[in-house]
Amino acid sequence: MSNTPLRVLVTGASRGIGEQIAVQLLDAGHSVALTARTASDLETIVAGRSNKTLIIPADVTAPQSAEDAISNVVSAWGGIDVLILNAGDGSAAPIENTTNKIWEDSIAINLTAPFQYLRACVPTMKAAGFGRVIVIASTAGLEGEANVSAYTAAKHGVIGLVRSAAAELAKHGITVNAVCPSYVDTPLTMRSLEAAAKRTGKNFEDVKAALVAKLPGARFLTPHEVAAAAIAYIAKPNVTGQAEIIKGE
Template structure:
């Protein structure tokens, strides 16, 4: 599915964390097609990342990669300053990086709790704090946090993820208030099930545990109760991100926008 809306972002610089795959990568492509220069962030094979940078560069915009490990506080805190040093500023900040760990609460390791909170919540806070002065001085900024439908509900065996995503939603609302008179908006996208590499690993793990095929596991355990009976597509997430970057969305701030096929209303 192609994103067929157009938003003029020429001259803007967008940092998208977790953008070497999945929703972040598709968002990087869509913003680049609309004129934004891209600070790509994330882990991955160097050859694959080089290919992505070439693809974005072929769209006529600047693109650079930053490989900071957001689970390490110092690296997370240095990401935005290093992007600004290399590219001049950050006009659009999309805090999209996320990780998952699934376990019953009595078995949940301390290390995994701290790792998930660091990547899924603390990294968003430190990135916003570092990007804020420039956005404030320019009286323009777009901050979008990738939350989840699990920012509004819960699911068993995901204590750290659910806690972090609830925190992301609270952070979003706080930053929206602080930016309301400064031309800075802050919103959260709340995807439902999107077949990203993160979700694919969850499907594969459940399929292995149940002795089912991948497709049967998807049908019986992931999309069975969704009104749309399908995963959300990464292009649909990217389209929502693009709209929230636009001038048309300048009065939309502090919202949690579900892109989930109505999963939270059933």
């Protein structure tokens, strides 16, 4: 990675994969703007750091969230080199129980917000002739799994966004890539397992063990591994439009 500090914005930076991305970038000396809805969690991550940091409390699904966050970074630091679109969420339900709200919430956070943040940073990246946009998608963006139709549709959509944006922006020195992890040991996964246990009336530990057993490495990925795979795209100038599956050994 470059020795010059890069100006990076990470969405959903307060826990799980996003926290690890922020920590690894801070450890590497970069200037990091962190967004999530809970400012206090973000303050804890940057406490004691000598890096340039910005705390931007924001709901990525709110109107103007993207424009406000990007202009905040550009005003403070004069530009933005790297945008990491990590904030995401999803709730499971069979199709007939997938309400309009479940559907719309999933599209809003996993597809519309990444689009709006990407759109908002394109002018400044184009002007600089450089940019790295990295989306934390999911294997659900490339494969189908039962009971997660809204999340799967949104993640398939965001990979379409990545591929189209990559084709459009390459000539401006901007790469756009996605990493597509399988299950990761994060609060989101634990919430999903709790919901599955409740839905099926099974014990949480049994539901968790059954899921782990069907994973390729018979283990969850760590947030650290996924963060490292995402950050690696910063140093890949000629790679764009990828949707890299990360499943563990």
